Amino acid sequence: MAKIDDFNVVGLSMITSNEAAKNQNKIGNLWDEFSKISIKCTLSEILSSSVFAVYSDYEDGYKGKYRITIGYAVKGISNIPKGLSAVAIPSGNYKVYKSKSQSPEDIIETWKTIWALDPTLCQRNFRADFEEYKDNDVTIYIGYE
Numbered sequence: 001m002a003k004i005d006d007f008n009v010v011g012l013s014m015i016t017s018n019e020a021a022k023n024q025n026k027i028g029n030l031w032d033e034f035s036k037i038s039i040k041c042t043l044s045e046i047l048s049s050s051v052f053a054v055y056s057d058y059e060d061g062y063k064g065k066y067r068i069t070i071g072y073a074v075k076g077i078s079n080i081p082k083g084l085s086a087v088a089i090p091s092g093n094y095k096v097y098k099s100k101s102q103s104p105e106d107i108i109e110t111w112k113t114i115w116a117l118d119p120t121l122c123q124r125n126f127r128a129d130f131e132e133y134k135d136n137d138v139t140i141y142i143g144y145e
Helices: 018-024 026-036 104-115
Strands: 002-004 007-017 051-056 065-074 085-089 092-098 128-134 137-144
Touching: 007 018, 007 026, 007 051, 018 026, 026 065, 051 085, 065 085, 085 128, 092 104, 104 137
Parallel strands: none
Antiparallel strands: 002 092, 007 065, 007 085, 051 065, 051 128, 092 137, 128 137
């Protein structure tokens, strides 16, 4: 477990579900769009060079729709560039998982491990979960009660 202080991420955002992500490559398409535009150049007060993929606004846990936002941690959200969205990562306890690599297949395998966990052992809060892409590592943080 890791104790995380709250922070904000600004980036590209959309509503999807695991089914749409799998069958229609919705998340892959959002990553493609993110890689083609220079979001970092439009943001001020970026806190780190890490890229974050934030999962929030869950409708029915991981089985329903949710919002994904891909972007950068920023100090403030008062001047969000047009076309971008902000999401708050609440402070709290997060269980930490490391993906074997940044390949989509390894990241999906890590998520499958998370989805298969017994919810009675550790209750997810479904406020916000996030992936941090730093150097060649991907760390996934899952919010718990």
